[in-house]
Amino acid sequence: MLIHMRDLHRVYELGAEKVHALAGVDLDIERNEYVAIMGPSGSGKSTLMNIIGCLDTPTRGSYVLKEQEIGTLSDDELARIRNQEIGFVFQTFNLLARADALHNVELPLVYAGIRHEERRRRAREALELVGLGDRMKHRPNELSGGQRQRVAIARALVNKPSIILADEPTGNLDTATGEDIMASFERIWQQGNTVILVTHEADIAKHAHRAVRMRDGRIESDVRTPITTAARP
Amino acid sequence: MRPAPPLLRLVGSIFAMSGGSLRAHRMRSLLTTLGVVVGVATVVAMASIIEGFNQTVKTSISSFGSHVIYIRKFRPGFYVGGFPDSLRHRHAFIPEDAEAIRRLCPDVAEVAIIAFTEGATVQYRGRSSSGLQVIGSDPQIQVVNVYDPGIGRFITSEEVQHRSQVIVIGRDIRDALFVRGENPIGRMVHLNGIPFRVIGELEPKGRSLFGNPDELVTIPYTTLDKYFPPPDNAPFYVPARGECYLNAVAVSPERNGAAVDQIIEVLRRRRGLRAGAPSNFEVFTEDALADLYNQLTGATYMVMILISSIALLVGGIGVMNIMLVAVTERTREIGLRKAVGARRVTVLLQFLIEAAALTGIGGLIGIGLGAGVAQLVRVLSKLPAHTPLWAVIVAFFFSVGVGLFFGLYPAVRASRLDPVEALRWE
Numbered sequence: 001m002l003i004h005m006r007d008l009h010r011v012y013e014l015g016a017e018k019v020h021a022l023a024g025v026d027l028d029i030e031r032n033e034y035v036a037i038m039g040p041s042g043s044g045k046s047t048l049m050n051i052i053g054c055l056d057t058p059t060r061g062s063y064v065l066k067e068q069e070i071g072t073l074s075d076d077e078l079a080r081i082r083n084q085e086i087g088f089v090f091q092t093f094n095l096l097a098r099a100d101a102l103h104n105v106e107l108p109l110v111y112a113g114i115r116h117e118e119r120r121r122r123a124r125e126a127l128e129l130v131g132l133g134d135r136m137k138h139r140p141n142e143l144s145g146g147q148r149q150r151v152a153i154a155r156a157l158v159n160k161p162s163i164i165l166a167d168e169p170t171g172n173l174d175t176a177t178g179e180d181i182m183a184s185f186e187r188i189w190q191q192g193n194t195v196i197l198v199t200h201e202a203d204i205a206k207h208a209h210r211a212v213r214m215r216d217g218r219i220e221s222d223v224r225t226p227i228t229t230a231a232r233p
Numbered sequence: 234m235r236p237a238p239p240l241l242r243l244v245g246s247i248f249a250m251s252g253g254s255l256r257a258h259r260m261r262s263l264l265t266t267l268g269v270v271v272g273v274a275t276v277v278a279m280a281s282i283i284e285g286f287n288q289t290v291k292t293s294i295s296s297f298g299s300h301v302i303y304i305r306k307f308r309p310g311f312y313v314g315g316f317p318d319s320l321r322h323r324h325a326f327i328p329e330d331a332e333a334i335r336r337l338c339p340d341v342a343e344v345a346i347i348a349f350t351e352g353a354t355v356q357y358r359g360r361s362s363s364g365l366q367v368i369g370s371d372p373q374i375q376v377v378n379v380y381d382p383g384i385g386r387f388i389t390s391e392e393v394q395h396r397s398q399v400i401v402i403g404r405d406i407r408d409a410l411f412v413r414g415e416n417p418i419g420r421m422v423h424l425n426g427i428p429f430r431v432i433g434e435l436e437p438k439g440r441s442l443f444g445n446p447d448e449l450v451t452i453p454y455t456t457l458d459k460y461f462p463p464p465d466n467a468p469f470y471v472p473a474r475g476e477c478y479l480n481a482v483a484v485s486p487e488r489n490g491a492a493v494d495q496i497i498e499v500l501r502r503r504r505g506l507r508a509g510a511p512s513n514f515e516v517f518t519e520d521a522l523a524d525l526y527n528q529l530t531g532a533t534y535m536v537m538i539l540i541s542s543i544a545l546l547v548g549g550i551g552v553m554n555i556m557l558v559a560v561t562e563r564t565r566e567i568g569l570r571k572a573v574g575a576r577r578v579t580v581l582l583q584f585l586i587e588a589a590a591l592t593g594i595g596g597l598i599g600i601g602l603g604a605g606v607a608q609l610v611r612v613l614s615k616l617p618a619h620t621p622l623w624a625v626i627v628a629f630f631f632s633v634g635v636g637l638f639f640g641l642y643p644a645v646r647a648s649r650l651d652p653v654e655a656l657r658w659e
Contacts, residue, residue: 055572055652076576083574094569094656098257110246111574113238155573 003029008061010047021047023217034189036197036205039214049198053086053165054078083111087156091168093148095140101151102136108159126154146177153184164195170204182207247583265555266595268548272541273596273628277603279537283530285618290526300486304479308515309525321469323513325476338495340488341481345373348454348477350461356423362409367450369457377480385418385433393453400429403447404437427460549639556588556643567647568655581648588640589633596632600625
């Protein structure tokens, strides 16, 4: 079991008002699943994603990631888990504008304390994997939206994390480019990675093989679509 | 799970990041660091100039003879609230005092008479040099102050006795009056219209803090008294007509203290001062001049520290301001860095190093500017200003320190940002 969540709550205090963003979530995700977390805005899917990504911790309940209870960890320990276990892909790419593609992809390895030559080698590999071998020295403003998102995917892959966590990865892209990016995720999943996709678009969610629907801080439905043999490597 | 990497291994990469963001805002960085530049430039320039003075003082003390005992109406120094009348009305000395000291002080090797007037003009065949100080002295000054005639000879006792119109000139005076290669010895020059025969030229000694000996002319003190009595409006430090100052030298440097005591004793007796009554004259050595000098440089250093502290404070506040702006501007970047695994301390270090690099670069520019000003002073004024290494090192580390101090608060703010909030920042 990769992710094991039981009775997960997350309460925000906005002044005197308490907002139950998560109100008792139970969720298990196995290694090499391809899961879409769906739901309208305010359903709690972003909060759930933040907790899965160890950016946030639950107010109550248990989240075990790779046999490790996350709720009790310090900020620095969470940072280390994010560094080693999570690869983020954001809707707005979040690349460093001043740095070229290679350096952007390198960033997680910098914080992992990997030495310079090793970092370069692995960042090049990751960029070649997403088909940007010829764009390594380009800065984000010299790349198209799709290329930028592929740099971000390379960055998410470079540290060989347990989970690729993508938050509306096609939200800022046109449909054709979005399909392109979804094909990349499909490939990444086929290579044995666990992919968790957060989206409100059904078209995008259908690429996944399991759809978790959220509503009012709870899981409304959890549907597995049979994996066709053609999709399996 | 793998353990977190040691922080030290990240420092190099963090340095590289900081450099990148400073390059991205070149103009802003430069303006921000201006306060530090000014502060550091002030320190370095002033330290260089004071260092130049130090060297001048050292050479002047050694060229005047470092063991001269000065016998004066009053001690040089700073008199707060103006020069007191009680000192102003003191009497200087008479040539007989020199004779008595010579006779009665066993530890005094020699005493010389010194009188002077200011603002004289010397002429030779239509060429002239004005604003001169004319020293009236006797042959003993050669021994006491180590005056060597480079060419010709010095004043003799006979010439003192006969009030002879003979003159010993400095190198710069010769250059002003005579064409190159012309032997000045034996020529008649006019000092304030009165004819004098040049008998010698002093060995050049170079500029010093206490005037340039190369710009002096020396005549017998008796001749000075006869032709150039001090005018009624002469400054208080010029000895009155018939009076003079004395310079003495002890038999050996170790006997300096004893010689000073003996001179005081002899002069008190000659002035009929009762035991316990304060002396109405001063006998002091180079140490007193050194004290005066230290007073001077001490005051200069205080002013310098004040000016540069204000500039550094302003610079530091500027750095804090710009770093706070940078933290806000780069909130999303901070969020991303945290998302991909930056720890609090790593983010803190990144911004701290950035601030320190900012002021450090400002410091380097300031050092360059200050050293440049010092060079300019050296070229324009002949003051041997030179930038001491300690000033460079202190200035650099101080400017880095300012960055660390004022950068700490913004860096702490950056490190405490919540990654979820930071990533959502618009």
